[in-house]
Amino acid sequence: MQLPLKIFLATVFLSIALFFFVIYDSMAGNNLQNVPSEAVKGKMVFQKRACIECHTVFGNGGYYGGDLTKVYEKFGSNGLRAYLTQPPLLSGAKKKRHIYLSNEEAEEITAYFRFLQSIPNMDWPPRPVYDKKEEAGVK
């Protein structure tokens, strides 16, 4: 076997092995919390209703509706339920409303958002630069 081929194959095996090892390490131990069953149901609602087409979670998804990773912090349980069961008009629209969820679905999805909120993701999305400055100024 020629040298370039040997180097190439070695790179293939090492990179794949290293990649899966690091992934294993990221998921092992207590790195990932258990998902509460209510949150799992909420995740299914989120998927079936295709929320990801307009919203991002962890910044991945559609850019129309903004990020939902920390939305629980912003609205709280009651706020979320109200928003989802009595949907307002979409931004820029005169007739089209936000998707409507039943009470039960709203409960489940709120549990999912509560769980998302608790995932340590290096505090992404970052808080607006100005907010931070103001806070520092107040102190």
Add this chain to the structure above:
Amino acid sequence: MFRSQHLSYKYALFAYFLFGLQGLVASGGAIDLLFPDLGNPIPFVSGRAFHLNVSIYWPLIGMIGAMYFFFCQEAEREFYSLKLITINFWILASTLGLILGSLLLGFNEGREYLEAIWPLKLATAACTILLCFNLLTTYLASDMPRSRATLISMVTGSVTLIIFYVPNIVSYAHPTVDEIAKFMVVHIWEEMSLELIGTGVLAALLIQVTKVKRQAVETAIYLDITFAILAGILATGHHYYWIGVPSYWLWIGGTFSAMQVLPAIVLLYTTVKSMTFKEIFDLSNRDKITLSLIGSSMFYHIFGAGFLGFLMAYPPLNRYVHGTYITSAHSHLALFGVFGFLVLALCFHILFTEIILVKKMYRWCWGAIISLNAGLLTMGIGLLIAGGLQVYFWRVIGLGIGETNEFIRPYLFIRAFGGFLYAIGSLTLTFVVIKSIWPKIQVIFQSEGRLSVINCDDLHRMHRLVGDLLQEEKKIEPLLKRIQVLYQSLLFFNKEK
């Protein structure tokens, strides 16, 4: 010409069809985003899901077709199983048909890019396995040197398709694991597997079209694919920064992403070096179109994928630009810019092997290429500005979603206009291809048993081989063997006629 090559036509045709369809549906989605009250027949949600899934599948289908076409040329023998080429096509086509159909009807699985119920995912995995089986058996049976770089890169690329798809067949309760698995396809397939396959196929095509010497590119291909593997796999980290994994991913992703520009540079250097201007003028019309599509792909490989990707992958910057239309600009410039154009080039070359590109259509092709490039650049610029504003409004001054949406509307309008130009280009090119192919449509879908087309290519190759034979006495034996194989296939075709 091998019969395997003939069987790959349908892949190329289907890729063109999907490409045209995608332009149409995407424009609908872009308009719905601007005017939500219009009552679009394809709502944004279904349209976007359709769009993302087809953006994974059509470059894949085109690449698989290109491999069936170029692999046997490089291995200088027929595929191990011709029947499997056809079977593989129909499984792939019907799987995709079911996925897209159910998405348009509003059945979502809710996982971006990978919307399919598990039986359809199994079918997709089965397709990649069939492909690898055929490639490996053919590779092992080939008389060519084992280390031939084009063969190695296509085989390795295809095997990695399986490895990184499998984790996605099952679903996960934890959203972090979901993301980890998703990017094994969205990132590794696109930025590594297709990169390997594309390099192999492109080299095969250039060796054929520009008559560059194989030895001259062999080392460069190895350099390219080694870099692509080394950087590509661990650079997946740039999608893992904020999904809830340990912080060492910032280092892994940042470091390896920085190396991702290397393969693009090697590829560009080799391609440019392998051509001279005089040669370009002597090319046939078909090859001129093919090469200008390849040229477009190279351009976006450097700027849209390499340069823009490089900037975005730097973690402190990514923290702010992530989750905005800047990502979308990069997706379009990189995914369509690099692999879209490459697949269009390859499929164009493949489809016009036996069918002649008439002069009138040739002019339309140029129009389409210009319109595609203009559309893509306009779209990219509109999205970059819209994304930049999102960064400013959301991450700097902390404005709400609704207000931000109002401010970025004009730029999304520019994007939609770019999409319109793009769609004109894509429909024109698809029209040229389908119109030229139409009279021969039955031949394209002919099954392997009934092929009886002798192609002049074979006679030309025979002629070349005899020429080589007269010059190189030392290597006479392997050459004789190859001539024997070719004669057999020619005789075989004649019998069937």
